[in-house]
Amino acid sequence: MEAICPLDSEFSEKIDALLKPPSSHEVQASFRNFIPLGFFEYFDQLISTRQYRGLRIKQNGEFGKGVYADLEFREGELVCKDQMLVGAQHSSNKVDCLVCSYCFRFIGSIELQIGRKLYLQDLRFSARKCDTGTYSHTSNDCCPDDSSDEEGNSFMTDHDNSRGCSSSEPKDKISLPGEIVESLMKGDMVLPYSKQFYLPSAISCPGGCEEAHYCSNLCAESDWESFHSLLCVGEGSGSLCREALLKFIEHANETNDIFLLAAKVISFTILKYKKLKAAPLKVQERSSSLNGSEDTCFSMLLEAWKPISMGYKKRWWDCIALPDDVDCVDEASFRMQIRKLAFTSLQLLKEAIFNIECAPLFSLEIYGHIIGMFELNNLDLVVASPVEDYFLYIDDLQYLEKVEAEKITRPFLDALGDEYSDCCQGTAFFPLQSCMNHSCCPNAKAFKREEDRDGQATIIALRPISKGEEVTISYIDEELPFEERQALLADYGFRCKCSKCLEEEP
Numbered sequence: 001m002e003a004i005c006p007l008d009s010e011f012s013e014k015i016d017a018l019l020k021p022p023s024s025h026e027v028q029a030s031f032r033n034f035i036p037l038g039f040f041e042y043f044d045q046l047i048s049t050r051q052y053r054g055l056r057i058k059q060n061g062e063f064g065k066g067v068y069a070d071l072e073f074r075e076g077e078l079v080c081k082d083q084m085l086v087g088a089q090h091s092s093n094k095v096d097c098l099v100c101s102y103c104f105r106f107i108g109s110i111e112l113q114i115g116r117k118l119y120l121q122d123l124r125f126s127a128r129k130c131d132t133g134t135y136s137h138t139s140n141d142c143c144p145d146d147s148s149d150e151e152g153n154s155f156m157t158d159h160d161n162s163r164g165c166s167s168s169e170p171k172d173k174i175s176l177p178g179e180i181v182e183s184l185m186k187g188d189m190v191l192p193y194s195k196q197f198y199l200p201s202a203i204s205c206p207g208g209c210e211e212a213h214y215c216s217n218l219c220a221e222s223d224w225e226s227f228h229s230l231l232c233v234g235e236g237s238g239s240l241c242r243e244a245l246l247k248f249i250e251h252a253n254e255t256n257d258i259f260l261l262a263a264k265v266i267s268f269t270i271l272k273y274k275k276l277k278a279a280p281l282k283v284q285e286r287s288s289s290l291n292g293s294e295d296t297c298f299s300m301l302l303e304a305w306k307p308i309s310m311g312y313k314k315r316w317w318d319c320i321a322l323p324d325d326v327d328c329v330d331e332a333s334f335r336m337q338i339r340k341l342a343f344t345s346l347q348l349l350k351e352a353i354f355n356i357e358c359a360p361l362f363s364l365e366i367y368g369h370i371i372g373m374f375e376l377n378n379l380d381l382v383v384a385s386p387v388e389d390y391f392l393y394i395d396d397l398q399y400l401e402k403v404e405a406e407k408i409t410r411p412f413l414d415a416l417g418d419e420y421s422d423c424c425q426g427t428a429f430f431p432l433q434s435c436m437n438h439s440c441c442p443n444a445k446a447f448k449r450e451e452d453r454d455g456q457a458t459i460i461a462l463r464p465i466s467k468g469e470e471v472t473i474s475y476i477d478e479e480l481p482f483e484e485r486q487a488l489l490a491d492y493g494f495r496c497k498c499s500k501c502l503e504e505e506p
């Protein structure tokens with residue numbers, strides 16, 4: 001299949017406008033109300049509405065924009081908790097953890113977390129033994145045996161679905177009888193001391209799919225309004241074609257779950273656009289909208305796209321790091337294959353949720369830039385597991401209590417094996433963290449404290465940060481030698497010019 005997307009040429013001007021680097025000189029819109037906010041105003045508004053005290057986004061002369069301290073921060077002080085704009089749990093990780101699909105808190109109960117994991121692991125193991133290779137999309141969390149293209153290039157990247165696959169083979173684990181696992185999942189069996197690890201009950205998706213679960217009605221509604229109503233595969237889905245959506249999800253699960261994130265970005269923009277369009281207009285705005293309704297609609301699309309436009313982007317096939325198993329001479333063909341893969345995914349998504357008024361979003365150019373944004377930014381989503389805390393708590397009990405408790409808990413711990421402590425893992429786009437530049441001698445770091453149990457990114461000061469100083473984090477292990485650091489940062493698409501690297505540069 002030729003990877004040519006007709007929308008790229010048809011909407012080239014609009015695509016350029018959407019990809020124009022955000023600046024204080026914004027694209028002119030004919031509709032006063034929708035002259036998009038300038039770049040700095042956007043961040044000032046974000047910082048004030050989210051009450052991120054003491055931060056400011058400024059142009060960093062050398063590396064684009066950066067985050068600056070507007071106040072002093074003490075060592076160990078919270079710099080900010082950055083709420084994600086869009087994020088998703090890795091497909092493979094869905095076996096390990098049941099989390100809220102909107103805020104990524106663990107949900108259900110300790111018993112449900114353990115029972116569900118054992119149940120799904122067993123299911124996967126028996127499916128592999130039978131070698132049917134056919135899971136329903138709900139449990140298709142594993143990479144296919146052959147994840148390579150016809151030329152042998154691996155498409156799997158950092159965002160692939162292979163994590164957890166090999167480690168989930170229960171070779172050295174003790175299986176438990178199915179009835180015990182089931183009674184744990186159903187809540188018929190209660191584990192000792194588990195009540196001390198309260199988790200919110202799991203709320204089902206309002207559209208009726210079995211993919212999404214929530215910790216509260218508020219999260220369910222927010223997800224529905226922001227992303228899920230177009231991507232739900234339940235009966236109440238707002239997508240054009242449920243079958244097409246299932247095919248898109250299956251393709252993403254089999255190749256690269258970064259496509260699911262890209263779909264969320266597109267769904268977010270369409271839903272926001274619809275909301276802006278449905279908002280009542282003032283009289284003078286109504287008259288100007290009559291003069292230029294196409295421009296007006298595009299201005300609304302630009303406004304809906306604004307939060308995404310702030311992310312640092314390049315086309316996925318241009319910025320993806322060459323995997324170790326791909327020879328330099330095959331680089332061009334590798335990049336071509338990646339582009340083709342994105343094209344296939346986009347065609348499937350288009351069949352499922354295409355919206356004519358938002359057509360430029362379905363161009364390969366925009367799709368490639370959205371995926372590239374996730375590829376380039378340092379945006380891991382991690383939430384620690386309460387199951388790990390639970391078993392640590394049992395281990396810390398007084399001798400007699402521990403012996404009693406372990407009579408019940410030990411078989412479950414043995415059945416889970418080393419993966420008893422698996423945390424929730426995924427990828428997300430954090431609007432503020434994604435503006436933080438890298439330094440090999442950073443003054444802050446992304447670090448989850450005991451109380452940080454959801455998908456927000458927590459940034460902590462590593463040393464005192466003075467007012468006016470840039471807040472920097474390290475995207476890699478900054479203790480590595482110079483050349484190794486540069487090699488790792490090359491995967492992020494740049495050569496580091498921080499003060500430490502400039503000093504160490506041979």
Ligand SMILES: C[S@@+](CC[C@H](N)C(=O)[O-])C[C@H]1O[C@@H](n2cnc3c(N)ncnc32)[C@H](O)[C@@H]1O
Pocket residue numbers: 063064065066310311312376377378433434435436437438439492493494495496497498
């Ligand atoms: C996550 S973004 C950070 C925000 C970015 N400055 C912007 O304008 O959106 C990462 C990009 O910033 C630039 N950058 C960040 N830290 C850098 C450093 N220490 N040396 C050189 N470039 C850096 C690189 O272009 C990198 O790809």
